[in-house]
Amino acid sequence: MAFVTGRLGRPLRSSLLQVVQLHLSRTMGASQEDFENAMNQVKLLKKDPGNEVKLKLYALYKQATEGPCSIPKPGVFDFVNKAKWDAWNALGSLPKETARQNYVDLVSSLSSPSESSSHVEPGTDQKTPGSEDVVVTSEDGITKIMFNRPAQKNAITTQMYREIILALEAASKDNSTITVITGNGDYYSSGNDLTNFTKIPPGGIEEVAKSGAVLLREFVDCFIDFPKPLIAVVNGPAVGIPVTLLGLFDAVYASDRATFHTPFSHLGQTAEGCSSYTFPKIMGPAKATEMLIFGKKLTAREACAQGLVTEVFPESTFQKEVWARLKAYAKLPPNAMKISKELIRSNEKEKLHAINAEECTILQGRWLSDECMNAIVNFLSRKAKL
Numbered sequence: 001m002a003f004v005t006g007r008l009g010r011p012l013r014s015s016l017l018q019v020v021q022l023h024l025s026r027t028m029g030a031s032q033e034d035f036e037n038a039m040n041q042v043k044l045l046k047k048d049p050g051n052e053v054k055l056k057l058y059a060l061y062k063q064a065t066e067g068p069c070s071i072p073k074p075g076v077f078d079f080v081n082k083a084k085w086d087a088w089n090a091l092g093s094l095p096k097e098t099a100r101q102n103y104v105d106l107v108s109s110l111s112s113p114s115e116s117s118s119h120v121e122p123g124t125d126q127k128t129p130g131s132e133d134v135v136v137t138s139e140d141g142i143t144k145i146m147f148n149r150p151a152q153k154n155a156i157t158t159q160m161y162r163e164i165i166l167a168l169e170a171a172s173k174d175n176s177t178i179t180v181i182t183g184n185g186d187y188y189s190s191g192n193d194l195t196n197f198t199k200i201p202p203g204g205i206e207e208v209a210k211s212g213a214v215l216l217r218e219f220v221d222c223f224i225d226f227p228k229p230l231i232a233v234v235n236g237p238a239v240g241i242p243v244t245l246l247g248l249f250d251a252v253y254a255s256d257r258a259t260f261h262t263p264f265s266h267l268g269q270t271a272e273g274c275s276s277y278t279f280p281k282i283m284g285p286a287k288a289t290e291m292l293i294f295g296k297k298l299t300a301r302e303a304c305a306q307g308l309v310t311e312v313f314p315e316s317t318f319q320k321e322v323w324a325r326l327k328a329y330a331k332l333p334p335n336a337m338k339i340s341k342e343l344i345r346s347n348e349k350e351k352l353h354a355i356n357a358e359e360c361t362i363l364q365g366r367w368l369s370d371e372c373m374n375a376i377v378n379f380l381s382r383k384a385k386l
C-alpha cells in the first residue's frame with residue numbers, strides 16, 4: 001500500500017511557474033528570436049526545474065525585458081514576491097542583452113531533446129509519475145510508514161501530515177502487529193517543511209497558522225491514541241517534530257549516524273508533539289531544557305543515555321539488526337501487546353491530549369511572530385541553516 005502526496009514547495013513552485021508562464025505568454029511577440037524560442041521551451045519542460053531555477057528564469061526574464069529591478073521590496077510576509085524580488089534585484093545592473101543571453105543559455109541547459117514533444121499545462125501541479133512522499137508497506141506482521149522525500153531530507157509537507165494520519169488510522173486496524181516509522185535516504189526527517197508557511201490563502205497568515213494548529217493537533221493526537229506498538233527506526237539525523245514525537249513511541253532504534261535536534265528557539269517556535277511533557281519526564285527537566293529551549297543537538301548515543309532512544313546500532317549493521325529484531329517482535333501475541341500498551345498509556349492519555357492542545361495553541365501564536373517569520377525567511381532565502 002502506498003500513499004502518494006505532493007512534492008516539496010509545490011505551492012511556491014506552482015506560483016512561480018504561473019508567474020514565469022504568465023510573463024512568457026505576455027511577451028510572445030518579443031523581437032529577439034532566440035529569446036522567444038527559449039521562452040517557448042520553458043513551457044515544454046517535462047520536469048519541474050525546481051524553485052531556484054525558476055527564480056533565476058524569472059529574474060533573467062524581468063531583467064531582459066524591463067531592465068534592473070526598481071519596484072519596491074515586498075513585505076517580509078509576502079514570501080513568494082519577496083523571493084522573486086530578491087532574485088531580480090540580485091542581477092543589479094546586468095545589461096538587458098546579457099540577461100537575454102543568460103536566459104537562453106539557462107533554458108538550453110534544462111532542455112533535453114525529448115522535452116520538445118510534450119506540453120505542460122500552465123500552472124498545473126506536476127506530480128512525477130510514481131512519486132510517493134509517504135510510502136506505506138505491510139509485511140511480516142509489520143506496517144512500515146516511510147518518509148520518502150530523500151532529496152529534501154524528508155521534510156514533512158502539509159499533505160504528508162495528512163497522509164501519515166491516514167496511514168496510522170489504517171495501520172491501527174490492519175492485520176499487522178506492530179507499526180514502524182522510518183525515513184528513506186540519509187535523513188530520518190528534517191521536520192516541518194518550512195515552505196508549508198508560504199502558501200498564504202485569502203484569510204492571510206492568520207488562517208495558515210490556525211489551520212496549521214488544527215492539523216498539528218490532529219496529527220499528534222494520532223500518535224497519542226495509536227493502539228499497537230509503535231517503533232521509530234531512526235536511520236539518520238532528525239530535526240524538529242520527528243524528534244519530539246519520539247516521546248510518544250514505544251521504542252526508538254537509532255543508527256549511530258542519527259542526531260536529534262529540536263532548535264525551536266532558533267526558529268522562533270516552541271515545543272510540540274507533547275515534548276514539553278514527555279522530554280522532562282524521560283530525561284529530567286535540565287536535559288530537556290538543553291534540547292527544547294537551547295536547541296542542543298544530541299548524538300544517537302547521547303539520546304540513548306538520556307532515555308529518548310532505546311538502542312543504538314552501528315550504521316553498517318543497522319538495517320539488518322533492527323529488522324531482524326522487529327520481525328521477531330511482530331510474532332508476539334498481538335492482543336497481549338495491545339493490552340500492555342493500553343495499560344502503560346491509559347493513565348497518561350488525557351494529560352497528553354491536554355498538553356497537545358496547549359502546545360498547538362501556543363505554536364499558532366508563535367507562527368505569527370516576527371521571530372518565527374524571520375527564521376523562515378532566512379531559511380527560504382538560504383541565509384540560514386541549522
Ligand SMILES: CCCCCCCCCCC/C=C/C(=O)SCCNC(=O)CCNC(=O)[C@H](O)C(C)(C)COP(=O)(O)OP(=O)(O)OC[C@H]1O[C@@H](n2cnc3c(N)ncnc32)[C@H](O)[C@@H]1OP(=O)(O)O
Pocket residue numbers: 008050151152153155156158161190191192193194195196197208209211212213215216239240241242267269272367379384385386
Ligand atoms: C503554519 C504552517 C502550516 C504547517 C502545517 C502543520 C504544521 C506542523 C508543524 C509542527 C512544528 C514543527 C516544527 C519543526 O519541525 S521545526 C524543524 C524545521 N526544520 C528545519 O528547520 C530544518 C531546515 N533544514 C536545514 O536546516 C537543512 O536543510 C538541514 C540541516 C536539515 C540539511 O542541510 P544540508 O546542507 O545537508 O542539506 P540542504 O539544506 O541542502 O537540504 C537539501 C534540500 O532539502 C531542503 N530541505 C531540507 N529541510 C527542509 C525543511 N525542513 N523544509 C523545507 N526544505 C527543506 C533544502 O531546502 C534543500 O532543498 P533544495 O535542494 O531545493 O535547495
